Amino acid sequence: MTNYRWSQIILGLILIPVLTACGTPRPDSDIVSKAIARQIAAQYAGLSEQLDTAVPELAISGIAVKLVETMKMGKLPTYHLQGTYNLQLDLPSQQVQQQNPFDIYLQRQAEGKTWRLLRREEGEEEKWLSYSLYD
Numbered sequence: 001m002t003n004y005r006w007s008q009i010i011l012g013l014i015l016i017p018v019l020t021a022c023g024t025p026r027p028d029s030d031i032v033s034k035a036i037a038r039q040i041a042a043q044y045a046g047l048s049e050q051l052d053t054a055v056p057e058l059a060i061s062g063i064a065v066k067l068v069e070t071m072k073m074g075k076l077p078t079y080h081l082q083g084t085y086n087l088q089l090d091l092p093s094q095q096v097q098q099q100n101p102f103d104i105y106l107q108r109q110a111e112g113k114t115w116r117l118l119r120r121e122e123g124e125e126e127k128w129l130s131y132s133l134y135d
């Protein structure tokens with residue numbers, strides 16, 4: 001093979017992953033923060049209802065993604081992300097800040113404009129619930 005041919009092959013091998021990655025952008029820190037906040041709000045909503053109190057104000061910061069797995073669910077690009085975040089809760093008598101692990105699934109919708117949080121429902125058969133990250 002000529003050097004020209006080898007150059008074409010090498011260039012093709014370099015461009016394929018770059019072009020593929022451009023097709024479906026990964027969720028940015030703003031999307032991950034919204035997903036974590038949505039998950040926490042759902043957990044606190046039930047507790048607040050039982051205790052007859054308001055859901056505390058919360059702030060998410062310091063997101064550190066440690067694992068990203070790409071997959072398809074329902075023919076749509078889906079990302080499984082794991083990592084840690086800092087949570088600040090404004091409670092009536094104190095402020096609490098903790099470092100917490102997260103394990104979330106985010107799915108980019110067909111039109112490519114919105115993201116959804118996917119949560120596995122407890123039960124015998126595998127069933128997923130989907131929550132919009134845009135209210």
